[in-house]
Amino acid sequence: MKRQIMKLGRWLVWSSLLALLVLLPNGLAFAQVDFTGMWSPVGYRPDSPDMGDYTGFPLSQAGRQRAVTWAANIFEIAQNVCRPYPLEDPFGPAQLRVWKDVDNTTQQITAYHMHFFYHEEERTTWMDGRPHPSDSALHTWAGFSTGEWQGSDLLITTTHLKENFEWPNGPERSDRTVVRTHLVRYGNYLTAIAIIYDPAYLAEPMVRPATWVYDPDLVMNPYPCEQATETLVQPGQFPSYMPGKNPLLSYFAAKYQIPQEAALGGPETMYPEYIKQLQTMKPPPRPAPAAPDSAQ
Numbered sequence: 001m002k003r004q005i006m007k008l009g010r011w012l013v014w015s016s017l018l019a020l021l022v023l024l025p026n027g028l029a030f031a032q033v034d035f036t037g038m039w040s041p042v043g044y045r046p047d048s049p050d051m052g053d054y055t056g057f058p059l060s061q062a063g064r065q066r067a068v069t070w071a072a073n074i075f076e077i078a079q080n081v082c083r084p085y086p087l088e089d090p091f092g093p094a095q096l097r098v099w100k101d102v103d104n105t106t107q108q109i110t111a112y113h114m115h116f117f118y119h120e121e122e123r124t125t126w127m128d129g130r131p132h133p134s135d136s137a138l139h140t141w142a143g144f145s146t147g148e149w150q151g152s153d154l155l156i157t158t159t160h161l162k163e164n165f166e167w168p169n170g171p172e173r174s175d176r177t178v179v180r181t182h183l184v185r186y187g188n189y190l191t192a193i194a195i196i197y198d199p200a201y202l203a204e205p206m207v208r209p210a211t212w213v214y215d216p217d218l219v220m221n222p223y224p225c226e227q228a229t230e231t232l233v234q235p236g237q238f239p240s241y242m243p244g245k246n247p248l249l250s251y252f253a254a255k256y257q258i259p260q261e262a263a264l265g266g267p268e269t270m271y272p273e274y275i276k277q278l279q280t281m282k283p284p285p286r287p288a289p290a291a292p293d294s295a296q
Contacts, residue, residue, distance in 0.1 A: 051251050
């Protein structure tokens with residue numbers, strides 16, 4: 001009798017667990033973490049990186065060729081004045097507000113929404129299992145994102161992104177880019193690790209991390225931006241340099257005495273073994289000192 005009671009008890013326990021798993025979507029509701037609220041960025045991203053500084057970018061040959069022809073006044077043409085930054089880039093310097101949609105019947109999360117202060121960009125991450133659209137569907141600045149739980153991490157997969165710059169000094173990303181972002185909360189800190197896959201301009205995946213701290217009293221101001229022609233760039237012009245004609249390309253390497261080839265990025269430059277190759281290279285000549293100001 002005692003043995004039968006123990007068997008019955010085990011059967012009831014396993015039956016209850018099985019029923020609970022069936023009722024929970026994907027069996028992962030245990031792991032869901034609350035990302036909603038107001039978040040302040042931790043750290044700083046420079047808005048004006050040096051020309052020719054592609055260190056840390058696993059650029060393909062096509063990606064490097066595209067980067068070295070880039071001209072800074074491309075941002076001064078009217079259609080680029082309010083051009084949104086890539087969402088994996090403003091993760092770091094932008095205040096963030098996160099809210100969610102919940103199905104009233106099932107009480108399950110159907111979507112997360114993120115609003116970034118910079119350029120007032122927004123991303124919707126669908127949590128209801130819908131598939132990504134076909135490759136020929138509309139591409140936008142925010143792309144199309146779906147999310148799934150991996151333990152306590154939220155994995156966001158983003159496709160259908162417009163071509164955009166990856167860093168405001170030359171590196172670009174193509175419209176074939178796929179970004180997988182791991183969103184993790186540790187107490188009052190929220191970390192996003194974006195892994196960027198671009199078969200056109202990257203030879204290997206590139207990782208971009210960012211962190212925020214929970215700030216429930218944060219007040220996010222508007223970010224008004226109005227397109228306007230503010231420089232001498234004429235309508236219809238698209239500033240760029242011909243290959244080999246960029247006079248500013250060696251500035252970063254000369255300033256920090258880094259071999260030019262290493263400063264232009266590439267997958268091989270990101271590994272410790274590249275140090276031996278660096279020792280066989282010479283940096284470019286140091287830039288000439290600035291002339292004294294005659295007005296002083």
